[in-house]
Amino acid sequence: MNSCSICDLPVLELDGQFENLEPYYAEPEHPAAALAGECHSTCIASHAYGRIWFEWKVRNYSTIRGYRIALEQDDWCVLVHKRHPEFLAFHASGFSVGGDRPSRHGKESVINDGLLVPIDEEFNLRLNDVDIVATVKAGLKEQGRYSILSMLSMLGIADRIKWPQALNNAAFVFDKKLQRDWGSTDLAMRARYHKFLPALVVPFWKSLNPGVA
Numbered sequence: 001m002n003s004c005s006i007c008d009l010p011v012l013e014l015d016g017q018f019e020n021l022e023p024y025y026a027e028p029e030h031p032a033a034a035l036a037g038e039c040h041s042t043c044i045a046s047h048a049y050g051r052i053w054f055e056w057k058v059r060n061y062s063t064i065r066g067y068r069i070a071l072e073q074d075d076w077c078v079l080v081h082k083r084h085p086e087f088l089a090f091h092a093s094g095f096s097v098g099g100d101r102p103s104r105h106g107k108e109s110v111i112n113d114g115l116l117v118p119i120d121e122e123f124n125l126r127l128n129d130v131d132i133v134a135t136v137k138a139g140l141k142e143q144g145r146y147s148i149l150s151m152l153s154m155l156g157i158a159d160r161i162k163w164p165q166a167l168n169n170a171a172f173v174f175d176k177k178l179q180r181d182w183g184s185t186d187l188a189m190r191a192r193y194h195k196f197l198p199a200l201v202v203p204f205w206k207s208l209n210p211g212v213a
Contacts, residue, residue, distance in 0.1 A: 001125060001126060001127055002037070002038045003038075004037075004038065004039045004040050004043055004160075005021065005035050005036065005037030005038060005039045006035060006039045006040070006043040006044065006047055007039075007040065007043050007160070009040075009155070009156060009157050009160065010127075010155045010156075010157060011038045011039065011040060011157075012125075012148075012151065012152060012155065012157065013038070014119075014148070014167075014191070014193060015098075015119050015121075015193075015195045016041070016097050016098075016162070016163055016166060016195040016196055017040070017041055017161055017162055017163065017166075018038055018039065018040055018041055019038070019039050019040075019041055019044050019053075019094065019095060019096065020037075020038050021035055021036050021037060021038070021039060021044070021053055022036065023036040024060070025053065025056040025057055025059075025060045026053075026056055027056070030052065031049070032049035032052040032053060032056075035047070035049055035053065040157070040160040040161075040162070041095040041096075041162035041163075042095075042159075042160050042161070042162045043160065044093070044094035044095055045091070045093040045094055045095045045162065046093075047094065049094075050092075050093040050094025050095075051092055051093065051094065053094045054077075054090050054091065054092050054093065054094050057090050057096070058077050058079070058090055061079050061088060062079060065081075066081055066082050066083065066084075067079035067080060067081050067082065067088065068080060068082055070087070070204070071200075071204075073200060074200060075091055075092040075093070076089055076090070076091055076092075076198070076200055076201065077089070077090045077092075078200075078201055078204055080204065085207075085208045086098075086099065086208075087099040087201070087204040087205070087208070089198075089200075089201040089204070095162060097195070097196070097197055097198065097201060099197070099201070099204055099205040099208055109194070111165060113198060113199055114196055114197050114198045114199045114201075114202060115196070115197045115199075115202045115205065116165065116166055116194040116195070116196055116197075117194060117195045117196075117197060117205065118192070118193075118194055119191065119192065119193050119194060119195055120190060120191075120192050121190070121191050122175075122178065122188070122189075122190060122191075123172060123187075123188070123189055123190065123191035124181065124186075124187070124188045125186070125187040125188075126185055126186050126187075127185055127187070128185060130184050130185060132151075132154050132155070133184065133185055133186070133187055135154070136151060136172065136187060137182065137187065140172065140173075140174040140189060141174065144173065144174045145171040145172065145173050145174065146171060146172045146189075147170070147171055147172075148167055148170035148171055148172060148191065148193055149167055149170065151172065152167075163195075163196035165194075165196060166193060166194040166195055166196040167193055167194070168194075170191075170192065170193030170194070171191075171192055171193075172187075172189045172190065172191055172192075173189060173190040173191070173192055174189060174190075175188070175189055175190050178190075
């Protein structure tokens with residue numbers, strides 16, 4: 001598990017809750033380049049260099065990666081790919097959300113300020129803390145699931161979550177096929193949770209998923 005490049009606490013790679021600040025986005029001589037790496041969305045959002053990383057990411061995607069700027073509003077910049085059905089939305093304070101097709105597990109939920117999109121993915125984790133790994137394994141074997149919020153608390157990063165509304169009832173789920181990858185410091189399971197999309201970007205996601213309410 002990687003550590004946050006800003007606060008140095010662990011980063012649990014949940015979609016929409018962390019950022020990957022790639023070195024090639026950055027201007028190497030700028031002091032903000034020192035933040036390159038994975039970080040919590042909340043950490044970059046509260047950092048003085050968040051806006052610099054926002055500008056670097058928008059520049060990279062709009063000039064190199066085949067995206068075009070489709071909307072700039074309320075501190076958001078939404079980019080859509082020129083050939084593929086994809087979009088990315090960057091906030092001026094440095095965090096982002098992305099658009100892709102939903103999981104077949106669960107349903108989308110409309111909430112006052114946006115949309116919760118279900119995620120069901122294979123999740124591989126390596127931790128140096130064998131006690132935490134053993135605790136999660138026991139929960140997976142005995143109950144078939146382990147609360148993601150409980151994992152965040154054990155890691156000491158529950159307060160680093162940007163979109164807490166996306167993790168209600170979120171869980172790691174036992175998968176017998178993945179158990180073969182278990183070790184004293186290794187876990188493999190399904191992760192079922194939601195990704196939050198703010199209202200401003202929901203129309204872009206709906207364009208990829210016709211028929212969504």
